Amino acid sequence: MHQNRLDKLLKNMRDASIPQLILSDPNAIFYLTGKWIHPGERMLALYLNVSNQHLIFINELFPVHEELGIDKVWFKDTDDPIQLLAQYIQPHTTIGVDKSWPAMFLLDLMKYKKESTFVNGSSLIDTIRMTKDKHEIRLMREASKTNDFTMTGIINLISEHTTEKKMTQLVNNIYEELETEGPSFSPIIAYGANGADPHHSPDHSQLKKGDSIIIDIGCRMDSYCSDMTRTVFYRAVSPKAKEVYHIVKEANRRAISAVKPGVKFCDIDSAARDYIESKGYGEYFTHRTGHSIGLEVHDYGDVSAINTDTVAPGMIFSIEPGIYLPGEFGVRIEDLVLVTKSGCEVLNQFSKDLQIVE
The missing domain is CATH 3.40.350.10 (Creatinase/prolidase N-terminal domain)
Known part of the structure; x- marks a missing residue:
């Protein structure tokens, strides 16, 4: 024991x-x-x-x-x-x-x-x-580092003829090559309008020029989970999609900046949600801002408007604002953050700059 x-x-x-x-x-x-x-x-x-x-x-x-x-x-x-x-x-x-x-x-x-x-x-x-010890923190840093590597690998494999379902298989292949314990949840790959469903089940859709590509992936290593989402664009990005992307990115940044000991989870949620609402997309941000993570990809606790609990050092949770426009596209950007004594450490290092995949 x-x-x-x-x-x-x-x-x-x-x-x-x-x-x-x-x-x-x-x-x-x-x-x-x-x-x-x-x-x-x-x-x-x-x-x-x-x-x-x-x-x-x-x-x-x-x-x-x-x-x-x-x-x-x-x-x-x-x-x-x-x-x-x-x-x-x-x-x-x-x-x-x-x-x-x-x-x-x-x-x-x-x-x-x-x-x-x-x-x-x-x-x-x-x-x-909810509060991780030093050993758990080390394991979760490693899992996120591996997830960063996987994100790089899967984005390099994007092609016009590769379906969403095939992409999920490729993600799992990378996890196997990296000797992880497999995915911490079923990978979410969503092209274009499919991205307007936050929990889209990958199907046989293929890419079209201008499509957004939501990639939500996580692996399990030494029993601990990782989770990260990036959104990229295939060959082009429309002015509207570019605008939405930068709004989500800024919402992600604002929420991360709000993370420090003593802050309420609901206030972190507000940091992202209020900004998205101020830009006119509030009704299209349809889920909580984040969830705790550890042995389970959804541990107890979340970053939501109704959670008035306070943040403490050692907690690890996601920051994942998104905007989902039915029939058009979706954008989500997700990082895991570790609460420190004075703020937080972002466990994901993969770039959040807007990326167009050729």
Whole structure:
């Protein structure tokens, strides 16, 4: 177990008056134990107690030979794992359960423990994971550096006859060549009018002169994610597209400039959103300005108008304003930022200058 991380979690549990916590999310379990366990539809549960009575319940199909610093409770496919877990849970208390635990397990446990109160306990660990330690920061810098290299490679492969879908395959090929753990999400490649859909699924569209090309990619390295978006143009850029590009770029710059400890996430969102609105494109900026990132490409926390939490050193999140004009084109520019003691460090070094690909 990572004792420092566990100690922080136990403190959060005490402060919230939640004496028992069940974690099922493989990301959270890896964060605490250093071991990946992917149970599929079978139960996986890390049981934590403020009295330091900790157990992990694992199906025998997933042998874990390493010492995890915690007692293991094994069960077979023919066992009732919920009944087994229930035997260890103290009655008449509040039990925190993470948001990832399937209802089929939670509902059965609630039958066994009718006298207990169940609450969502995800925030107890999610808020800890928001702030990265030195080791995590080093890994995320490396992942972003690799993503920069990949962006250079994929832009050099753009051609008139290469479809969006083929481009995603080429991105994944580069990730494999660079010995990453693969993409941290399905790459988004969007040509021209397809770019007006922020989460466009790449299809067989081909490029036309003047098309914008949104490239939103990220890889996973040493279990940590990267994420970056650049928008380039094929052979030409219209005056309108050029105007929109520079508005998005300035919104990106303003939001990054606003990042420093103590600032509210909603104020960072406003730095980008207010500028885009002032230029008359507010209704076309249809998503939040950013999201936290780490073991998951979308960790807990976001840069949005409703998030009044404050920024702290060690947090890493995206800054990705965009403008999406239906039937025409889209532009998004995304960087990851690491909050420092006095401001922030941008993890992506790939140029944001307007680029026309020939």
